[in-house]
Amino acid sequence: MSARARADSAHISPSAHYTGYVWYRHQLSEPAFATGFGRFAHTLLTPLTWGVRELAGLDLENILLQRHLLIDARLTAAIETGGVRQVVEIACGLSPRGRRFCQRYPQLRYLEADLPGMAARKRLLLHSEGWLDSRHRVRDVDILAEQGERSLAALFAELDRNEPVLVITEGLVNYFPLALLEGFWTRLATQLAAFPRGSYLTELYPDLREHPRYRQLRWGIDLVGRLTRGGYWLHYRSTAAIAAAFHGCGFRAVEVIDPDQVSLELPAVAMPSMLRVIEAHTGTLN
Template identity: 70%
Template sequence: MPERVRASSAHISPSAHYTGYVWYRHRLADPAFVTPFGRFVHKLLWPVTWGARAGFGLDIEAFLLQRHLQIDAQLTEAIERRGVRQVVEIACGLSPRGRRFCSRYPELQYLEADLPAMAARKRLLLHGEGWLDGRHQVRAVDILAERGNQSLASLLASLDHSQPVVVITEGLVNYFPLELIEGFWSRLATGLSDFPEATYLTELYPDLREHPRYRQLRWGVELIGRLTRGSYPLHYRDHAEIVTGFQRCGFARVQVLDPSADAGSLGLPAARLPGLVRVIQAQV
């Protein structure tokens, strides 16, 4: 794999440690998912996150919980109402979702995937806790690789193509320029077209310039970019642009969800400001 591709992807992993600690703090993850680095970064950023919450009503952890629980809700619906029995979570990081859903649904096949170093760490974590088995597995993948055993095509080839599937990416999309991420979405839509039913769940932060805290949002975006040694571009301006973008990549049905509007049903407090994060449910 070319060095440029590896460098373009590798900056994502540090944020996985921070979010892993957030999931644990909010009782969504077992203590095994906490890393010393995640705990350290959370403590280091606490004055910043407190100031953003107190001064501007921007609660970073609330945004993370909104997207995580909204994706959980859509996945639950797919399993319980549409009979989905296989799930792929790409860029799984230290997400506890695979552990929680495999415990809740014994018939579920759950495949987690991430860059090689993070995948190895996740595999060791799950294996060490006795959670890894034939129906819950971890593989290496690089979403920018167009061929080879770490490509998206190779990952999808390991699934049962006679059964419906749900593919999830969380905390991934906004680390890449739109051209690169739309390339991934196009390859994903092509791969998912081989299944009888396929759903893609992801989240993104659109460029909501009309939001009352847009200036503070841009400052936060720049901070995230520095912390993760990369950029954090905001894609699309509104719901219509999101739908058009996903359809251009090959998804026929696109639903844009605002988790802040569903806070009550997600078990979260009512949002003080309009939401910043959107969860996308796209089907081929």
């Protein structure tokens, strides 16, 4: 089996249902985003996630909430102080972010994208609720495609090249081996360079072996990989390594954000966080 076949991101969709239900449970989305499968998966996994929290100290639900809220906060700042009026959320799954932010900011254009099956489901959901319009759209994309109608180039062709753009991927990048991931980032940076300013928000779980409970966390993260029917890689050993990788892929400015070091009020976890949110930029617009 080729590396590309092994990295087919179709296996991520079950976790999209689970996280979609988590957002709904915590009043971050409307009922339409909560699927029956997501409710079933959450109920089924509750004893397991409780055990992981008690034995490994890994609070999966609060970590999901931390990353979602921290990305939301950075997006809010980009819109309110950075002049961003067009957003692309890749691997959107059942994220409610596009709906919430289009409601909040009438000037915003929001383009969601995912693999064809998930994109079709999201498109139908938004259309049936009357939320799909010229400002809020859904398109097919394959982040591994280097050309063609599902490539990043085709996706970004719909945007206004005279305006800043911000791209989000949430719950995506740790599913991919490093070479494929950095290939995606390089193609993304190339597309963003065509705009006055291109910004990218994502999250990573780096391989922090000095973490006081690394062995337990490693066990919990391996379990996540098995539950989502694919690998779950921990990339990079330090903040400096993360920044160097993004610079190497073509981003000019990189900030690596530790949830433990921000003033934003986030759901608590019982140990130092392994989560890192990355905000990277191309272009020169202030």
